[in-house]
Amino acid sequence: MKRRIFLYNAVVVMIALTALLIVSGAVIRSVNDHYMERPPVVDDNAPKVQKAMTQWLENPSSWEDLNQRLKDLGYALYVSLNGAEVYSSMAPIQTDLLRQLPRSTSWPSGEPATLWMGGALVIGMRSGPYTILAMGEPNMPKVFGRQRVQTEAVLLSVLLIGATAIVVIVLLSMVSTHFQLKHILRPVNALTDAARRIEAGDYSQPVGYDGQDEFTAVCAAFEHMQHHLLQEREKNAAYERARTDLVAGISHDLRTPLTSVKGYIKGLRDGVANTPAKQAQYLDIAYRKACDMDVLLQRLFYFSKLETGNLPLFPVRADLGEFVRGFVRDTAGDLEQRGGKFLVRGAPAPHPVRIDTEQLYRVLTNLTDNAVRYTGAEALVLTLTLWRERDREHLRFADNGCGVPEEALPHLFEQFWRGDQSRGGQSGEGSGLGLYIVKYIIEAHGGTISARNDGGLVFDIALPCEEEESDHA
Known part of the structure; x- marks a missing residue:
């Protein structure tokens, strides 16, 4: 665009200057030739004028x-006294x-x-102190309405040419500006x-600008933004549907235990349970x-905090x-009742970190529940491996199941995303929040946390290491 504008302006200036030089040269030469073509006038009255002036003296x-x-002889008179007109x-x-x-012209006396x-x-x-001059009618062309001397005629011609050149330059500039603005406003109008x-x-229609200039990148960025907004709108719509489904599902799941609680309490009140046992x-x-x-309500409350x-x-x-070993001790019995067991591996070296123990406990709980529900292994084994690598403490959480499809791995931590295996979850599970909460925490x-398939589904967690020297700070 800058190159085109510069080129347009340069062309306009070059055309105007070239035209000015050509026209000026032609006009000045024509004026000079016009004056040069005027031969000296042979005036038969000149002797009579001389005689009349002599008789007057x-x-x-x-x-x-x-x-x-x-x-009467066709001449005009001019008289001066010491250079001043009389x-x-x-x-x-x-x-x-x-x-x-x-000024050096000398006239004879008498x-x-x-x-x-x-x-x-x-x-x-x-005649004494007076200078007496007589001049016949000049043999000169008329320029702009009257006879003029050559220098004046040339000067007026140049001024006229200059004025014409200014008008031409302004007109050319207006035409050039019109085309430039038309070209510049194309992408601007498209963006508008x-x-x-x-x-x-x-959000579906593209900008529709196919030029190759500075606006091309702007229009491409605008289309990219438009595409991103479209994706975000669709994602938000999906999230809204998922939120609605989540609330509806939890509300439905709350109704079942609430009905049971009411029924058993009514049984107690009505005397149906008539023995201590x-x-x-x-x-x-x-x-x-x-x-x-309470679990369902806690999950809904926790989700609202994340949002x-x-x-x-x-x-x-x-x-x-x-x-990790404390978590395993606390939950091993429950996992065994559900048909699984824990294995903890790693050197007994210290692994200092700064963590919110309640939230990290929730992380391990969610990973365990996810494995129990979706692993599909007959004898579930959850292996937790610890090691340190440079300034990071690593925890690998692996199961011995069948893993997940490779195309599903990038979506595991997305909010409300659910794989096919999770659609039959009970008690509010399968809402697509468990792994999203894990990643958030x-x-x-x-x-950082990542997932991969390696003889089952493997989660790799890395946390910043809390240097031991901080104890002595």
């Missing part, structure tokens, strides 16, 4: 009387010619002399129309159903190895 009278005599009947062109007389001045015959003489379409909610059974079932409702960014972290210094600790 012999018998002086008024300047008006001498002027009348010269006027009397003049000359036309403007004759006055202009007189101004071109050299006897008229003649002088040819580029188109006019001048007859002059001196695209912005209006986006404002109206239409049966009453204890009813209370135990009602308590477990209430715990199930608003109000999930607080209270990190403390801890040993990752001891934390790990990244909030400044760590």
